[in-house]
Amino acid sequence: MATVSPPWSYTLQLPRDPRSPGIGRVTLRSVLAARGFAGAIPTAELLASELLTNAQQHTKGPYALRIVHLGEPDRFRVAVWDTDPRVPAGFTGDGATVVVPPADDDECGRGLQLVRACADSLGVSVLRELGASKGGKLLWAECRWGGLR
Numbered sequence: 001m002a003t004v005s006p007p008w009s010y011t012l013q014l015p016r017d018p019r020s021p022g023i024g025r026v027t028l029r030s031v032l033a034a035r036g037f038a039g040a041i042p043t044a045e046l047l048a049s050e051l052l053t054n055a056q057q058h059t060k061g062p063y064a065l066r067i068v069h070l071g072e073p074d075r076f077r078v079a080v081w082d083t084d085p086r087v088p089a090g091f092t093g094d095g096a097t098v099v100v101p102p103a104d105d106d107e108c109g110r111g112l113q114l115v116r117a118c119a120d121s122l123g124v125s126v127l128r129e130l131g132a133s134k135g136g137k138l139l140w141a142e143c144r145w146g147g148l149r
Contacts, residue, residue, distance in 0.1 A: 040145035079140035
């Protein structure tokens with residue numbers, strides 16, 4: 001008889017420190033390996049790396065990595081929350097993604113293109129400060145991995 005695991009999630013609070021994206025990647029690898037998603041680690045690590053690095057480079061406060069099982073056996077979300085409510089270029093005002101390739105001579109702007117190409121879906125939610133919420137935004141990428149039994 002097959003057993004069904006309940007959905008799970010992990011959140012890692014990170015200080016604004018240049019070592020934090022690396023700590024987030026190590027945590028992501030450990031969580032996914034422990035949860036049976038080892039084959040999805042390379043793609044998930046690329047997604048997390050881009051989102052964590054953006055939070056480190058473009059915001060002034062702390063940020064957090066969140067890894068969430070989405071209820072389906074083979075689907076999970078990698079998300080990064082930060083304190084800055086500004087939505088990055090490449091998203092519309094409602095959080096939908098649009099493809100806006102950077103100019104050939106731009107030195108930035110390719111990270112979210114990589115995330116968009118590797119994730120099954122991508123989005124952003126602007127969080128308003130309500131009660132215990134700290135506001136900011138949540139950038140997320142969803143993955144489906146067919147390696148689970």
